[in-house]
Each structure stands twice: as C-alpha cells, then as structure tokens.
Amino acid sequence: MLELKELTKHFGEVKAADHISFQVGKGEIFGLLGENGAGKTTTLRLLATMLKPTFGTAAIAGYDLVKEPEKVRSSIGILFGGETGLYDRLTAAENIEYFGELNNMEKTKLKERVKELSEIFGMQEFINRRTGKFSRGMKQKVAFARSIVHNPDIMLFDEPTAGLDVSAIRDIHEFILDCKKDGKTIIFSSHTMSEVEKLCDKVGIIHKGKLADYGTIPELMAKYNEKSLEEVFIRLAGEKI
Amino acid sequence: MSWKHVWIVFKKEVKDMIRDKRTLISNILIPIILMPLLFTLMGGGIEKMEKDITENITVALAPSSNTEEMRNFAVNELFVDNPNIKLIEIEGDPVEAIRNDDVRFVLDIDENYIEKLENCQPYSVTVLYDQSDTKSGGSFGIVASAIEQYSQKVVAQRLVDMNIDLNILQPVQIQQSNAADEKGSGNMMLMMILPMLAAILIAVGGIPAATDLVAGEKERGTFEPLLTTQSGRMSILLGKYMTVTLFSIICVMAQLIGVFIGSIVSPGFLTMGGTGADLSFYIPPVALLLTVLITISLGMVFAGVQLAVSTYSRSFKEAQTYMSFLMIISMIPAYATMMMQPDDVQLYMFFVPLLNAIASLKMVLGNVINYTYLGIALATSVAYVFISLVLAASMFNKEKVLFRS
Numbered sequence: 244m245l246e247l248k249e250l251t252k253h254f255g256e257v258k259a260a261d262h263i264s265f266q267v268g269k270g271e272i273f274g275l276l277g278e279n280g281a282g283k284t285t286t287l288r289l290l291a292t293m294l295k296p297t298f299g300t301a302a303i304a305g306y307d308l309v310k311e312p313e314k315v316r317s318s319i320g321i322l323f324g325g326e327t328g329l330y331d332r333l334t335a336a337e338n339i340e341y342f343g344e345l346n347n348m349e350k351t352k353l354k355e356r357v358k359e360l361s362e363i364f365g366m367q368e369f370i371n372r373r374t375g376k377f378s379r380g381m382k383q384k385v386a387f388a389r390s391i392v393h394n395p396d397i398m399l400f401d402e403p404t405a406g407l408d409v410s411a412i413r414d415i416h417e418f419i420l421d422c423k424k425d426g427k428t429i430i431f432s433s434h435t436m437s438e439v440e441k442l443c444d445k446v447g448i449i450h451k452g453k454l455a456d457y458g459t460i461p462e463l464m465a466k467y468n469e470k471s472l473e474e475v476f477i478r479l480a481g482e483k484i
Numbered sequence: 485m486s487w488k489h490v491w492i493v494f495k496k497e498v499k500d501m502i503r504d505k506r507t508l509i510s511n512i513l514i515p516i517i518l519m520p521l522l523f524t525l526m527g528g529g530i531e532k533m534e535k536d537i538t539e540n541i542t543v544a545l546a547p548s549s550n551t552e553e554m555r556n557f558a559v560n561e562l563f564v565d566n567p568n569i570k571l572i573e574i575e576g577d578p579v580e581a582i583r584n585d586d587v588r589f590v591l592d593i594d595e596n597y598i599e600k601l602e603n604c605q606p607y608s609v610t611v612l613y614d615q616s617d618t619k620s621g622g623s624f625g626i627v628a629s630a631i632e633q634y635s636q637k638v639v640a641q642r643l644v645d646m647n648i649d650l651n652i653l654q655p656v657q658i659q660q661s662n663a664a665d666e667k668g669s670g671n672m673m674l675m676m677i678l679p680m681l682a683a684i685l686i687a688v689g690g691i692p693a694a695t696d697l698v699a700g701e702k703e704r705g706t707f708e709p710l711l712t713t714q715s716g717r718m719s720i721l722l723g724k725y726m727t728v729t730l731f732s733i734i735c736v737m738a739q740l741i742g743v744f745i746g747s748i749v750s751p752g753f754l755t756m757g758g759t760g761a762d763l764s765f766y767i768p769p770v771a772l773l774l775t776v777l778i779t780i781s782l783g784m785v786f787a788g789v790q791l792a793v794s795t796y797s798r799s800f801k802e803a804q805t806y807m808s809f810l811m812i813i814s815m816i817p818a819y820a821t822m823m824m825q826p827d828d829v830q831l832y833m834f835f836v837p838l839l840n841a842i843a844s845l846k847m848v849l850g851n852v853i854n855y856t857y858l859g860i861a862l863a864t865s866v867a868y869v870f871i872s873l874v875l876a877a878s879m880f881n882k883e884k885v886l887f888r889s
Contacts, residue, residue: 254884291712294883313714321712328705332503333496344492345713373503389709 244269244428245290245397249299250308252285259285261452262299267428267445269396272419273457274443275432276476282452283432287401290430291321304396317346320395324405327386331375335366335385338374339392346393353392360388383411387418398422400431404438416442436473446472450480485722489715493723497697501731507692511731512738515685519742520749527750537622541566544574544581546592546612554593562609566630578612588620589613589627604642675826678743679845680818682736683838686783687814689735690728691807694790697724699803711886721880725787725873732783771848774858781865782841786814788872795879798888814838826850834861837868 245267252260260282267273275283288294290301292312301308304318329338336357343353361370364384369377374385390398400419404412419442422429433439439446440460447457456463456479460472469475501507543563545554555571563569574581578590594600594607601607609631613620640650701707710720767775790807797803817838826846833843840861847853879885 288887293708293711294887313716316712316714319712321709323705323708328707328709330496330500330706331704332500337496337499341492341496342709342713345489345710345715347714 244271245273245301245303245430247286247290247299247301250286250289250296250301251298252289252294253297258452260289260296263449263452263454264299265445265447265454265457267430269428270423270426271444272423272429272431272442274439274446275430275449276434276436276439276446276472277432277449277480278434281449281480283434283449284401285452286449287321287399287430287432291319291399292316317393318395319397319399320390320393321399321401322386322390322403324400324402324407327379327382329374329377329382329385329389332373334373335370335377335381335388336361338385339389342389343392348393356392356394357388360392364388379407379411380414383414391422395427397428397430400429402432402434404433404435412438436471436476440472448476448479455479485716485718487719489719490722490726493715493720494726497693497724497727498730501693501696501727504692504696507696507731510692511689511735515735515738516742516745519739520746523743523746523750527746533619533622536619538626539568541569541589541623541626542572542587543569543589543591543627544572544578544587546578546590546610548595549591549593553598557593557597558591562634563630565633566626569627569630582612582614582620588617588623601638674743675846675849676822678849679842680822681739681743682779682845683782683818683842684811684814685736685739686732686779686841687786687838688811690732690783690787690790691811693731694724694728694787694794695797695800695803695807697727698791698794699797700794700800702797703799717880718877721791721877725784725791725876728787728790729780729784732787733780736779736783766851767848768853771853771855771858774855774862775844775848778841778844778858778861778865781862781869782838784869785837785865785872786810788869788876791876792872792879795876796885796888818842821846826852829857831857831860834858835864837865840864 247264247266250260250263251258263282263286265273275286277283285294289296290303290308292308292315296309300310303315306314306318308315330341333341339357339360340353343356344350348356357370361367364387366381366384366388369381374382377385398419400415403415403419407415416438419429419431431442443460445457445459446463448455448463456466458466463472463475464470467475467478469478543558544550545558550573558571563571572587574587574590578587581587582590590612592610592612594609597607611624611627611631613624615621639653643650643653698707701710711717789810793806793810794803797806817836821833821839821842824846826849829843829846829852833839834857844858844861847857
C-alpha cells in the first residue's frame, strides 16, 4: 500500500529526511517516533506531496510520489495536530464540502457524503452553523470529517494529539482506530510512547533525519534486547546530556 | 492547473471575505461614508470661508480718523457700492480690536483729506489688518478694490470737469477668453484627487484580503490541509489572486460611489466653492474603457505583489507590517503627482507602474486624450500584471517560503 524508497529531503546543509525507506501494508498503523526536529513532519509532508524530495521516492496506493503527485493526493487524507485548521466564517458543512470539491467529488455524491459524515460524527445539530464559535471538540469532529470526505485509502496524522486534553486525545485515538477498521493505512507521527504502543502495528524510530530502525514493537524489543519501547527508543535516538 | 479548482477556490474565498465584517467595513462601508463626509466637511469649510471673506466685512476707523465727517465719507463715498463692507464702532486700541477679532480692518484716513482732495493732491488711507489671518487676507482685496473704485470715480469726475474723454485712461482693454475645452474644465479638483485616490485605493484595497488569504491561513492552520487536496498550487494561487483583485476593484468602486454621493451632497467641494453645475465633463467611451482596464490592471499588479508578500510572511501580523510599506510606496507617487495637470504628464510616466494609471486618469479627466499614451499604459500594465503573477507564483512554489514557520 505504501513504500518509501530512499526518501530524502535536504534544506541546504540540513538533512531533514535522509534516505528513509519502509513499507506499510493495507490496514496497518505505522507510528513514526522521534524527538522534536527529528524529521517526522518532513517525512509526512513529503508523503503528502507538500514537499518535493531531494532524492528517492515513494509508492503510495500504487502511484509514484514524484511523478503522480495529484493521484497521490487523491489517495491520502491528512490531519495535523494543534490547531484544527477550519475556516471560521464557513459552516461545518461548507468546510467539508470545500475540501470535497477540491478533491474532485461530484456535487450530488458530496452532499450525500457530508450527510453521512454528519451522522457518523454526530454533527447533525451544528452541521449548518459557522465553525468560528464551535468548542474544540466540535471543531475536531469537523476536521476529522474533512480529512476523510473523499474516502482516502491512506491517512497521515502529524502529531495529532499535540497539546490536546485527555478527552480530545481519546477522540483522536478512536478516530484512528475507526480508520483502521475501515481498512485504511495509517501513518502517524508522535513523540508519546504510550500512544504509539497503544495504536501502532509497526513503529519506525527516526533520529536526525534517519530512520534508525523499524518493525513491530515486540520485534524491536527482541532485536535490541530491551524491556520496553522506551528503552529501545533511548538506545536508538537518545542523546546523552 | 484546473480552472474548475480556480473557480472553487475563488467562490469560497469571496464567500469567506463577504462574511468578514472587517473587510466589508474597510473595503466598502468606510469609502462610501468617508467621501461624502469629507466632501461635506471640507466643502462646507470652503463655502464658509468664501462667505466669511466676501460677506460681512467689518471696517472701523482709527481713533484719529473717527469723526462724524470721516464716518460719512466712509459710508457714503468709499464703500457706497459695497454693501458687504460694514462700518462699525470699536473701543480702545485698534490693533487689539483686530487681534480680538472685533473688527477685520481699521482705516486711518489722512486728516487733511478734504483739503488735499480739493487741491488734487494724493492723500493716504492706511488699512490696518491681520496679515496672518486667511479671512482678512482674502477680504483685503475687496476693501482695496472698493477704495480703488472710489479713487477711479474721483479721477473720472476730475476728467469730466476738465472735459477730457475718459477713454484716454484706457488705451488697451483686456478681454479674457477660456481656451480650455468646456468638457474638461470645471473638474480641477476631480483631476487632482480622483487619480490619487484611485491609485492609493487600488493599491491598498486588496490588502485585507491578501493578508487573510495566505498569511492568515498559515496562522490558522488551514493552509497546509489545502495544499494536500487535488487542486494544484497554481489553481489555489489563481483563485486567491482573483479574490484579491476583486476586492481591490470593489474598494475603488465604493470610493467612486462615495465621490458621487459626496458631489451630490456637497458639490461646492469639487468645484472649489462653485456650483455643482460647473462639474460636467465628457470622457470618450474608448478612453474610458482603456482607463478602466489600466486601473484594473494596476489592481491585478498589486494583488500579485500582495499575495507574494503574504506568502512570504509567517503570520498575519508580519504580513500587515510588510503591507504597510507597500501602502507607503503607493502613496508617494500618488501624492507627488496630485497637483500635476493633464498637460504636464510626461511619456515616461506611462511606462512606470502606478504612475501609468495616475497619468491615464489625469488625461481622461482633463480631456487631454492621447490614445498612443493610453495604449502604452495598458501594454505596460499587462506586462507588470504578468511579472507580479510570476513573482507570486514563484513564492507559492518555494518550499522555503511556504513553510518558513
């Protein structure tokens, strides 16, 4: 479903992503674990075609990242952490429809899809209200719906729980697991061990732009003879103070 | 690039901007209200000043001249043909009275004026007034002219008494004739302020939209998800570009509506105290069309530059700071050419962005139309539109700029 081949991004002298290669199968959740500035966001931005790789490529849902960026974008949905990124002066429905239209959905199908998503996320009461005065939870539901309006096969989550409270984090975890249930392939970045352990089928530890190693959590613990993922992470990416 | 996506982005942005009260107030409401208000206040001020200068001119006699005989002389001889000049009584120091605004002029008439008049000798009338006061300065001409009229009357009487034809004093008669095109005259004020306002407003009208559409989106976190949709970057950029251009034009339209309302509410302002009937002019349709196109092109140039600046900015505030410089840049040529007359417009101006629109507007409003110059202005404007668009597109495609934050 998704295969990175020597994916590299340089910003001048800085190697933000350095020959990263891994594979994720259909319906799997892959966690990119790393400290701040390790290269997680750069890797996700490369996969989302927001950045052009300096070297290497990736095959996403059968499309080449470099040669077919528009087709790649039709197969991915993305959710960023922190701000939900909604248009305050548009209604929830208009926010979702805008992204549906830009993802080439037909108007009739889009209306049906918005209705369906409104039911899935329980947004019927506020779907036609402007999002500016929504609570954080309401905004999050709209952002979820927007990210999957075009029913992508692959979901990218960039530190989706950064700065959120416990209940919001729980909502996001449930959403990620629901996406998995729907057969979507998921890559998400995080620096929180507990959520990676809770959600991921596979974990890749990224450090200074390089993928130090990746595999299932038991595989990694066995390979490095450590008792927890945290210990593995410290061994591969920990910095001595 | 897909035109379908351009249209989707444009529709959404316009809807979004229309729902923004700040944009509506700054782009539409304020220009519509501000102009009539400005015209009323300034036009009213001009009319009042005109009235103050020409009506109720108060004159007093200096204590040394304040006799019954002198008062009669002033009322019945000097100012007999000027009912707007009123002789009043003052007490105390005449200089103080002028400074306190109790009287505008104090006359000190030669005490032997009757004797000198009879002996055909010149006598003096000293006019004391506050030369730093605009009203007094304006009225002085009326008082001086009244005294001059009296003087000429005396001369005429003397010549009649001597049986000499009055025409001997006037070997040459000056006749004034207006060479300006009737259709172009009478709108001096409009020629001064309209090009200036149009240039400034077309330059600044798109700023709220441009700031919000990229820097604002970056700050709110809506920009990155937008880049992950199937629409290409150029479609997004063009949709936003069209929105910024539209709001620049709307701003100028609102301003023109404001000027129109202002000219109805206070016609005296545009005609510098004249009647509204003076404000009639004719612009040939082709020249008008070319000027509109040049002005729209200027809006498109600024839309491109503003979007480039907004793309470069990390935040809304940073964009606003850069945009304020842009505003100043547009104001310099606009103010520098404010007093320029249509005849003074130089060829080089039609090659320079902003100046080309100002020069074109001045030309058509002054009815000094040169289609070659207008054509040059349009061609250069189109070239600048292209350059500004390339600049915006290059910014939009630069990863280092887009993801500066």
